[in-house]
Amino acid sequence: MAVTIYDIAKKADVSRSTVSRVLNDSGYVKEETREKIIKVMKELNYTPSAIARSLSTNKTNTIGVVIPEISNPFFGKITKGISEVADKNNYNIILCDTNESVEKELKALKVLKEQRIQGIIITPTVAENEFNSEYLNALENLGIPIVLLDGHIKYSDFNGVFVDHIKGACDATQALLDEGHRKIAIITGRMESRPAKERLNGYKKALAINNIPVDEKYIFYGDYTHEKAYEITKQIMSMEDRPTAIFVSSNIMILGCIRAFYEENIRIPEDMAIIGFDEVDTLNIIGMNISFVSGPTTELGRTSMKMLIQNLKDKDHKDIRRINLLPKLVLRGSEKRID
Template identity: 70%
Template sequence: MTVTIKDIARKAGVSRTTVSRVLNDSGYVKDETRQRVLKVIKELNYTPSAIARSLSTNKSNTIGVIVPEINNPFFGEIIKGVGQVADEHNLNIILCNTDDDREKELKALKILKEQRIRGIIITPTYAEDQFNSEYLSTLENLGIPVVLLDGHVKYSNFSGIFIDHVKGAYDATKALIKAGHKKIAIINGRKNYKITVDRFKGYKKALNENNIFVEDKYVFYGDFEYESAYKITKHILKMNDRPTAVFVTSNMMILGSIKAFYEENINIPRDMAIIGFDKIDALNIIGMNISFVNGPTIEMGKVGMKMLIDNLDNKKSKEEIKRITLFPKLVLKGSEKFINNKCE
C-alpha cells in the first residue's frame, strides 16, 4: 500500500501542511510536533517522492550531467569526480549521453528542464563551429546555473573548467623531438573543432621551436574515434617516407592506431614511436607501456561540481562567471623512444 502525506497527517494528528513543512524543513513547526511527525514517518516507512517534493518547493536536489561519449574513459572519470562531490552535498545526478550529436543534446536539455533540476554540468558537442540558435536559446533560458567542462558554446558566456590542450600537445611533441624524432606525424580530431585547433597549435609550436618544418603529409584529421585512426595509421605505414613517430590526439583513436600497428607487425617503439592524449587503463592491464598526455579528468569533474554548487549557493541575482584552466601532465612510459631503423 502506498503511504501518503494524508496518511501521516491523520496518524500524527496534524495537518498536511505541517507534514509538508517537516518533510521540506520549511516553515515553523514546534519541536514536539516535529518529532511526532518524524516518528510516524518512520513507523509507516514513508519515502517522499523526489518529483513531488520538487513540485512543492519548485526545486530539487538533482543535477543534470550531459556528456558526448559515455563509453569514453575520459568522460567516465569526469563523471566520477562530479559524483564524488555531489555525494558530499547530498545531490543526485541525472546523466545524459548525446553521442556527440547536437540534436540529442538539445533534447537532453529540454528533458532536464522538465525535471526541475537545480543546475547543469555539460560537455557540449564538439561542433562549436556549427551555430544553432535554438540550442543557444535553450541553454541560456534554462534559468539555472550551467557549468561547461572542456567544451565551448559559440556566442555564449558560461562558467567552465577547461584543459590546456595547447600545452598538452606541445609537451607530447617536444618529448618525441627530445627522443630524437624529426619526422613526427599527428593524427588529430575533426577539423575546426577548438580542441583540434589547440592541439595542432601545440604540435606546430614544438616543431617550430626546434627548427623542424611542419609537413602537410604528416598532418592527418580523424574524428576522435577508433576507426578513423585505424585507417589513417594503415595509410601512414604505407608511406615511402613515413614518419618515425606518431602523436595521436585522443584515447579512442590511439586504440585504432595500435590495432593497425599490430596487424602490420609494427613493434612499439622499435618500428614506430607513439604518444597519445588521455590515458587508457586497459593498455596498462595488458602491459602496453604507451606514453600519454594525462588530462586531470577526475579533478575537472570535482572542480566543475564545486563551481556549480557555489553558483547554486550564490545569493546574488546574477550568476558569477568563472573560468578555470587545468594543466595536463605528460606521462612517459617508453613508447616515445627513438630507434635508429630503416625508416629514418
C-alpha cells in the same frame, strides 16, 4: 497502505500545511508542535517521498550530465569524478549520452527540463565555430546553472572547466623532439572541436620552439574514431619519407594506430615511436607501455561538480568562472628513438 501527510495531520491534530512546513523545513512552526509531528511520523513509520517533496519545493536535488560518448573511457572517468562530489553533497545524477548528435542533445535538454533538474554539466556537441541559435536558446531557457565541461559554445557566457590542451600537446611533441625525432606526424581530432585545434597548436608550438618548420605532409586530420586513425596510420606507413614518430591526439585513435602497426609488423618504438593523449586502460591490461598525456579526467569531473554546486548556492553571482586544469606527461618508453 502507505502513510500520507493527511494521516500524520489527523493523528497530530494539526493542519496538513503545518505538517508540510515541518517536512520541508520551511515557515514557522512552534517547537512543541514540530516535536509532536516528528513523534507521530516515527510512530507511523513515515518516509517522505522524494517525488512528493520535489513537487512541493520545486527542488529535485538532481543534476543532469550531458556527454557525447559514454563508451569513451575519458568520459567514464569524468563521470566518476562528478559522481564522487555529487554523492558527498546529496545530489543525484541523470546521465545523457548524445552520441555526438546535436539533435539528441536538444532532446536530452528537453527531457532534463521536464525532470526539473537543478543544474547541468555538459560537454557540448555543437562545434565551437558554429552558431546554433536553437541550441543556445535551449540552454538559456532552462533557467538553471550550467557548467561547460571542456567544450565551448559560441556566443555563450557559461561557466566552465577545461584542460590546457596546448600544453599537453606541446609537452608530448617536445618529448619526441628530445629523443631526436625530427619527422613527427600528428593525427588530429575533429577540427571543429576546440581540443583538436588546441592540440594541433601545441604540436606546432613545440616545433616552433625548436626552430623546426611545420611540414603539412605530416599533419593528418582524424575524427576521434579508431577506424579513421587506422586508415591514416596505413597511409603514414606507405609514405616514402615517412615520419619516425606519431603524436595521436586522442586515446580512442591510439587503438586504430596499433591495429595498423600490428598488420604491418611495425614495432613500437623500434620502427615507430608514438605518444597519445589520454590513457588507454585496455593497453595497460595487455602490457603495452604507451606514453601518453594524462588529462586530469577525474579531477575535471570533480571540479565541474564543485563549480555547479557553488553556482547553485550563489545564483546571484554574475562573474563568469573559467578554470583550466594542467595535464601531465607520462612517459613509458614508446617515445624512444632507436636507430
